[in-house]
Amino acid sequence: MNNSQQRGPGTDPAVRGSERSQARRAELIATGRKLFADTSYDALSMDDIARQAGVAKGLIYYYFKNKRGYYLAIIEESVAELVIRASSTHDLPPVERVHRTIDGYLRYAQHHQAAYRAIVTGGVGFDAEVIAIRDQVREQLLGAIARGAWGRREAPLLARTALIGWLSGVEGVTLDWLEHQELERDTVRSLLVRGLGDTLRAIEDFDPSCPAPRSPVE
Structure with missing residues (x-):
């Protein structure tokens, strides 16, 4: 030996x-x-x-x-944490899962504001690599929502388009909230949850193969 x-x-x-x-x-x-x-x-x-x-x-x-490589590594690490916080709820009932997912997203943004802003706004100037990282986050979150709503990660094109619209709104609302922080996080979460419920019901109206959860997400 x-x-x-x-x-x-x-x-x-x-x-x-x-x-x-x-x-x-x-x-x-x-x-x-x-x-x-x-x-x-x-x-x-x-x-x-x-x-x-x-x-x-x-x-x-x-x-x-170099400095940019260091910055991108930090953003990628931040993205990994954001996705984990926002999507580690698969064992919960659908309604609680929605609340916890959005609350985890807002908590991350609140406690890591610079990283969050960099992720959703494209980093330094218009950084194509940070934009690609942001798109990965969106795909992960869209998959988590689709799995929670319909039991599958892939959403039909119409459902995906509607959810992208809602997620873009989430990013805008979150950025504005971080700028002012006059609203309680629970209030912002409830606002976003209500918007998701409306979006899921609109998707069902256009595509019955994607029924909204029977229990209201509000």
């Missing part, structure tokens, strides 16, 4: 090195999320980021190549 077999796969130096590398990358992303939550993209230099992270600037270049 050779030395690597005696150590076992869990203690292989290459494995340990990979785990340390992944942990360090995750730490840098966590630091970046905090920094970009309070400061605009243009206002943060790589020197600022390295100083706040307590690392050499070269380490950030090693993991992310």
